[in-house]
Every structure is written in structure tokens, then in C-alpha cells.
Amino acid sequence: MSAKLIYITDENRDMVSFYARKKGRKNDPEHARMKRILLAAIKKELTPMQRFCITEHCLNGKKQKEIAEQLGLNCSTVSRHIAAGKRKLRGIADCYEN
Secondary structure, eight states: OOOOOOOOOTTTHHHHHHHHHHHHOSSOHHHHHHHHHHHHHHHHTSOHHHHHHHIIIIISOOOHHHHHHHHTOOHHHHHHHHHHHHHHHHHHHHHHOO
16 A cells, blocks of 8 residues: 555645544544454454463563563474464454454
């Protein structure tokens, strides 16, 4: 998808500001729906190891090396679990976009 340059004119000013506000809202029902879908996907679609690694890395801020030491695994193994889990979540999110 390529970016399109839009010039704001008197004719489109209201429409542009509407879409800018709509894109910036965080309490939008669609945003809440996507969060529910991704939370369910984390619980149901990821393997236990993917779920643990993603949760520790993305939500708790641990480095991959710390997770690897905690689990007694190689750092590259943890990296692969995180990458595979993110791929699954992106695929699920893509299905529900627009």
C-alpha cells in the first residue's frame, strides 16, 4: 500500500479533520474489538512457549537473553518463538482489519 499525498482545501477540510480524529481515537469500539480478538488469539492460538516468550518480552519488557536464561534455552530459540508468535498474531489481525 502506497501513501497518498492529500492537500487540505476548504472543500475537504471537514472530511480530513473527521478522519484524523477517527484514526487517533483509542476508545473506539473497533479498537476495543481488535484488542479482544488479539487477547483471545494470544490465549488460544499461540503455543505455551510462544505465549510465555511474547508476554515476557513485549508486555513485561524482558530482554530475549533474560528469557533464555530463565528457561535454560538458547537466545535464538527464544527469538524464534517470539517471531513465530508475532507472525500468527499479525495474520489474525490482518483477517479482521477493515
